[in-house]
Amino acid sequence: MIQGIFSSYANWLEFNTQSKLLGVLAVALLFLWLEGGHKRHGGFFWFTCLSFVLCLFPPTAYVLQLYQSLIYHGAWIYTFIPVIPMIGYAAVTFILEYIGDRQRKRSEKWVVVAAVLIILGLSLGTKKETFVEENHNQQMKLATQVLDATLELAGKSGLEHIVLWAPEEILQYARIVKPEVALYYGRDMWEKELEYFTDDRYSTECRQDYEWMKNNGDIYAVRQESDYQGARRIHNALKGGVNCLILPSQSDERIIRSIEIRFFKKAVLMGEYYIFIFTEDEVNRLA
Amino acid sequence: MKNTILLSSFLLIYPLALGTSFLYAIYGFFWKKKLTVADGYLAGGIISIGLAEISHLISGYLGWSFSACIRLLSVLFVVAAALLVFMAILSWLIRVKIKGRNRKNQREKERRQYLTSAEYIVSLLWTLLFVACVARILVNSDFSLYKDLTPELTSTFLSTDRLFTVNPTTGGEYLVGAPSRFRILCLPTLYGALCSWFQIEVSVLSFRIMPVVILGVACVAYYTLARAFWPDSRLHRMVFQIVILVLFLVSDTCEGQAGFLLFHQGFSPQTIRIAVLLPFSLSLLQRKRYELLLLPVLAETCLVWTGYGVGWCFLTTALWIAVKAFSKIFAGKKGGES
Incomplete structure (x- = not known):
């Protein structure tokens, strides 16, 4: 009181x-x-x-x-x-x-x-500043382009149901422009006020994955982590059902190479993002 | 573009026809000067929200698909419009037969008063400002999704064809569920129906069309307030409208104020509450049309998450009546002492 x-x-x-x-x-x-x-x-x-x-x-x-x-x-x-x-x-x-x-x-x-x-x-x-997205149109356009490319790649890999894990700026528009795409976590992860609108809660592991992704563009934060930690996060996300992964191109090169080597996947560079697609078999095998 | 024009025409004509017919059907015999076409437009918009709420609740309760919900809403829109227009015509015919056309002719004469030069300048200024505000919405791209799930919910309803079975933030099935207070809010259903009828994308409707429409409706709501303050002075009303637009532009820095909501979150239910329902409630209170206050109070309950269904419109009404009662008692005591 x-x-x-x-x-x-x-x-x-x-x-x-x-x-x-x-x-x-x-x-x-x-x-x-x-x-x-x-x-x-x-x-x-x-x-x-x-x-x-x-x-x-x-x-x-x-x-x-x-x-x-x-x-x-x-x-x-x-x-x-x-x-x-x-x-x-x-x-x-x-x-x-x-x-x-x-x-x-x-x-x-x-x-x-x-x-x-x-x-x-x-x-x-x-x-x-936190209330307003200054470059809303530009951001949404960029997110749509990246999502279109991801959907095309997923279609080629034979994926029907997509569960996406990507940086905030992509995820926040994904459900509006491409509602067929499911997300590993949504806007309620970083906007605490939206938690009132759902009774579902995220697991601690999922929250840690979010923190890892948030710091991924920050080269200094990433360098303090080992590439093993990054691989652990991706393993965890695959267990959570993720089959599409988008990472910012500013990510540490080490992380991208380590994912490519550990998961036998070649990253596709689309503008400012790397896209990884995992087929159903690969998800089952790797997770 | 064609669809956008069709949708804009629908949003202009349908509420106007529905609301004016509703008011005429009710007040046909006793149409007072205090009620205007602007009141009709706002009442029509609120009735449309009510119809969306009915179809939303029925579909949710019976577990219907979203497309069935839209079909029900279409039927409700047509039936309500037909019924109200029929009642309004009936009411008008009876009125003409009993009271004759004299009063109507007199009112038409009053309407035909020409604008003075000052009023011309002021109305031109208002038009320029309004165009600037619309341009501000359309050209600038500083929108905010902050604390609002309306676009996500609309997209989710349309893509899954189901109501509240999928979490709008993630697109996965709900593990526990959503609070019941959240599930009864009907704006996503209304937006979903508009997107479906006019084949418009949710992002275009939410970030382009609705903010402009709601800005226009807010101006109508403030016009009714201006009419309540100065029923006989057109110049006062016009200057008031200009000041309001300037205040919208000035107040866009502040979270929660009408300007901020209109320019950054024009699609959200909060905007409708603060920029439309509250000024409309104030104008009704100012004109002592207490019976119509039920419209904004119920609309707020259908649109916005409020505690136990009562929001700012209800509190405004209660406090206003308390202020009036207290001032009457105070005036009575003062009179007694003198």
Whole structure:
């Protein structure tokens, strides 16, 4: 409970780094209050104030967090406040009724306009990089090309059902663009929030395989491992049903050669990736 | 391209026809000025979601295939539209017979008011901004799959022809299963049906078409809110719409805010909740159309994972009513003292 209350405060800080909208909302509410604009639509004004207070005060914020269900990040409680409608309402009142008011002194208007411009000129927030895939289209296109090549190779090898193990950037689009391909593990491996959507859990071995694959592009991390460890991981994946393996071309050459020698397979280079296909017999024999 | 145009036309015309007929069928005799075509469009969209939920639940409960689920949804769409249009025509005929055409003519006259020069400029500015927002969605490629499984689920339903037997993240059979609260969410079914009817790829629907459509629907929802604030001033409403689009663009840095969701996750149910259902609820509350509030509250339950089926729309309604009741009591006491 106490921890939850403290986390509400942390969420508030996090939200304010990403966006200054709540600050602008506070200015909008103050402006409407001072200008008497709140009287016209009192219900909306007081509702916004109340929801704002409920989200700010840590104990009520924690209750709201429980209400919205814990699958969402704590900062999502701020979506309950009608931030955009209220700022929009205040902005229209400001533009058409405050600035447009001929009885008001010009100097007074200029001071207020300057204050608003200063607020708008300040940084309005910083995007958290983990939320957004900047080169989404490019990534998806690349993933589709690699998957097409993999499916073609698998078809030539007579594979009907494909279970793929590949780096994150391929796996995250695989189920959208090629739903016929099954994966060794999915997006819920690295996006913990998606665990709420399934009762299935990954084994420790599978998690270790994920860590190995994640570090595979990192040449320095790979060099610390022996090629035996890499082979063990691949054995483990084959046991888990994997029959298609994709490794980034930045992988240590040692690993690629060792797989080729240990598993009697020749890697196919496709753009920035090496592709290995294992037939059903090979999987049974090697695993 | 042809299919995209057909789908866009369907998404424009069907909810409009369905929702307007629904409102006319209900309020045919008592159509008040506070309800508009925009309300009809939003109500139609929500009814479509409701129909998708019905077919999703029936198919899930009876263990039908996904193609059977789509067939049921097609039948429901046709039957609902036919029934509501018939009821609306009946209601209109009775109304014309009883009340005559005077009121309608008067309303048409009101509608024919010309735009002033200021309104022309403002509407031009709004159009430019809207086009900029659409371009932002179509040209930029900074989408986010973060915390959302809708595209994966849609692809999985379509490829396996089964509902919730395959884990959407891996494509393997479920070992334990999925939580029941997750299994009742119907948006993937609706998207799957749209992909199947119009032969469109899931990735195109999710990352290209739906974000633009939902941006448009969000503008409609905010228009209803603007109409609730300024029923008589067109200029105020137009400026409000411009400010809203600017705020969408500004708020795209912040997780959970409407701008972020519209520009980076326009396909997700969260976007519909925050950019459409919440402003629509606020506009209904502002206009005291409490009976219609059931629509956004139920839509939220069908789309988004909420605790015990009650989400932000329900809480907004409850809190708003509490604020109103409290202000009445407070005003009564103040009056008594004076």
